Amino acid sequence: MVEKRQSRRAAVSGHKRELILDAAKQVFAAEGLEGASLRAIAVHAGYTPAALYFHFDSKEAIYAEVLKASLASLGAAVDQAVAQARTSAQRLKAAAMAFFRFYADNPRDLDLGFYLFRGGMKPAGLGHERDEVLNAALESALRPISEAASELGASRQKANLLMVDCFAHATGLLLLLHTGRIRMFGASASDLMEAYVKDRIAHLTEA
Structure with a gap:
C-alpha cells in the first residue's frame, strides 16, 4: 500500500513537472530567458509560483x-x-x-x-x-x-x-x-x- 502511494505521488509529481516544462518552453520561446518570469511560467502551467519552487529553484x-x-x-x-x-x-x-x-x-x-x-x-x-x-x-x-x-x-x-x-x-x-x-x-x-x-x-x- 505504501509503495503504491509513493508510486502514485511520484507519477503525479512527474506529470506536474512535465506540465511546467512544457509551459516554460512556450514562455521562453516568446519572451526569452531575460524576459520570462516564474510567475508567467506558473500561470501558463496552471500553478502558483510557489508550486514551481517545489520542482525548480x-x-x-x-x-x-x-x-x-x-x-x-x-x-x-x-x-x-x-x-x-x-x-x-x-x-x-x-x-x-x-x-x-x-x-x-x-x-x-x-x-x-x-x-x-x-x-x-x-x-x-x-x-x-x-x-x-x-x-x-x-x-x-x-x-x-x-x-x-x-x-x-x-x-x-x-x-x-x-x-x-x-x-x-x-x-x-x-x-x-x-x-x-x-x-x-x-x-x-x-x-x-x-x-x-x-x-x-x-x-x-x-x-
Missing part, C-alpha cells in the same frame, strides 16, 4: 532542463542519421546535415540554444555546473562529425576544428534561414550547407 534551472531535453532530441536525431550511413564520408555528411536539419525544422529549439545572445553580445550563462552539462550535451551531438573526420584520416586537432567549423557554418546559415535573410541572396540554406559539407569531405579524402 530558479527560472535558470527550468531553462536548463528545457534546453537539456532539446539537446537530447538533437543528439538522438544525429545518432539516428549516422546509424544509417555505411562509410565514414557518409557518416560525416549524415551527422552534419542532421544537425542542420534538426534546427531548420525546429526554430524554437535553435532559439533556446542561443539564449546567450538575448540582450546583446555579452557573456552569459545558466550557472557553471549547468553550462558544463549543456555544453557537454551539445558537444556530444556534434562529436560524430569529428569521429567521422578522424576515420577519414584527419588528426584529432583537425577533426575537432572541422566539428567547430561545421557548427559555425550551420548556425550561420540557420540564422539567415530563420530570419528570412537568405532570400536576399536567392539561395537555399540547405543546399549551401550540403555543398559546404561535400567540399569538406572532398578535402579530407583528397589529402
